[in-house]
Amino acid sequence: MASLKDVAEKAEVSIATVSRVINGNSHVQMDTRHKVQKAIKELNYRPSRVAQRLRSKGKESKLIGLVLPDIENPFYVDMIRGIEATAYNQGYSVIIGNFSQNKARSEMYIDILKSEGVNGFIVAPVNNEDPKVRELIKSGYQVTCVDRDMEGVEVDSVKINNEEAAYGAIKHLINLGHKRIGHVGGQWDIPTTKSRLAGYKRALLESGLPIEEELIITRSSDFQNGVEATTALLDLNRPPTAVFTGNNLLTLGALRAIHARELKIPSDIAIVGFDDMYWSELLNPPLTAVHQDGFEIGRRATELLLSRLVEPNRPCIKVILDAKLRIRKSCGAAQNGRLSTDL
Amino acid sequence: MASLKDVAEKAEVSIATVSRVINGNSHVQMDTRHKVQKAIKELNYRPSRVAQRLRSKGKESKLIGLVLPDIENPFYVDMIRGIEATAYNQGYSVIIGNFSQNKARSEMYIDILKSEGVNGFIVAPVNNEDPKVRELIKSGYQVTCVDRDMEGVEVDSVKINNEEAAYGAIKHLINLGHKRIGHVGGQWDIPTTKSRLAGYKRALLESGLPIEEELIITRSSDFQNGVEATTALLDLNRPPTAVFTGNNLLTLGALRAIHARELKIPSDIAIVGFDDMYWSELLNPPLTAVHQDGFEIGRRATELLLSRLVEPNRPCIKVILDAKLRIRKSCGAAQNGRLSTDL
DNA sequence: TTAAATCATGTAAACGTTTTCATAAATTTA
């Protein structure tokens, strides 16, 4: 790779002048400017981001660190696409740490990204406390939370109203006549798990239905737990007539468990899932699910972060996006021909 | 972030000594070593990768650049996980460029990653020629190709035998009695598209079946094309009794098109897909598909790259992994109770 | 005992930028 020095020599000027040309500094004469631009082109020169980053310690580093729970989850993949698209548009690179719902790995990635000299972070905190993220904020890094928020900290965040979305999903089941609704949730200390559970409970209470602990299982957020927890629900003396699954991996696991028993959906048991995929309609049966727009969440989060890099002390902004319930065939007949409904 | 200098001051030694302690250089006395380690701990010091990278220009940069066609495709997500796991294990960071099957974006990412000072690249070349990747190799970067290879270049690569895998899939259909088999392939100039098409043709020829151009559509590699191409096949005067789809997005598109016509799989039309997902069995119907192990491909590619960084001039290695056909319910009754078959 | 070798540590240069300061040339002002 050609360096500033190479360009300077070729153009017979100092490296300072070359730097000025590159950064659009006005104090450089037309003909020298042209000489330099010619040399840059001939050498196919591009400035080293590494050196830029070292020199200007954060301020101009043009690198965003991304710390996400699970790259296997299509919802996060959509978010990554939204983040990438927005960031690269503005000349930022993105470096991804995928911690697989594992606290230790999350901390490891944060350390690595710090030492990579990132400019700011987009993070899904492991839980409401997440001391590592708190420390990050305290020590002056710019941070935006996605998908999950943190309490008692001044930090930008983008997420949906999980409680309300879950409430809507359960209401849908109740309206279809279900009275015994099971819930398979994710890891208990993840904020979204809590909110979705809260929405579930509120809907039941509001309709005068009892909340039965045996119908609620919140353990880990992965496929395997989806299988096991659903199986456990099916094994109850009085199994539920419907299940609400807390994320898309759990949903897939639940489907597996139900199919393994050769039960019919929705006549034997109905299912409504949290998180929608564009291929949800191709599942057996086409899945009724809560849709949240991962791409948009990513886009908004990136905009928030970039704006905060420019104006570090502005008051923090909490973005809460809407989710939609996409009604397909896993809960019973579609109602009034509507395909989706605002929550 | 604390720097070497801070540690040096605290421990009352020179920065050189601190550096030696960190890098395990033997020439440092026990008690100074302890003093330094204590200071490091107290200041929570971690070396700046940015500075390390600048200083040792590539040689020790500990950063791998990843340039992939499509992060929406679960197959590549598996690959990323394999690459990440292996890389981080050895202290390398990974930075991802996702070019969405777009040549210009692929080139942009390669430039960015170069200027990020990556140590080496793992790349899926856009096609056999890919002049940008050739140039990369020529200018001395270490490169490993994944999923796709390049002709006439000395470069490590990891992929499966696509021709053979496609051949096996088609043979399976033929054995079930299908005589008119359509093929929906990806973008024509992608190497995998060509190989899979070749396997398709070989299987037909070998069984004495004609190759009919109207049954073959290779356009772009995305979901939308899967829908459109399959619809076109169904609209033929003599539609095929089976389709072979060239990647998982095309498969999902094909399913959508078939369901839109309310045709029964496999009685009206059978389908075998390239690329398997762990949730393929949950599709309607459970999908018979060619399985390639993305995680393993990623792992092997990373090992190859890291080994080449140590020994840049070793002869190049071409790894070809096996694919398996996972037989489920989209082509007809499972045979002899076998669930999968080596290709 | 003395020369040679080894060991522990420090000094300073280098990596590729950006930026402050200095300086010389050109322009404006009085």
Next chain:
DNA sequence: TAAATTTATGAAAACGTTTACATGATTTAA
């Protein structure tokens, strides 16, 4: 015309490392 201002450019420092070289202390060899 002389002084003051503006403009174009260069020199050098700094960012945080690694490492070649230098130096003085200690050990080994003869």
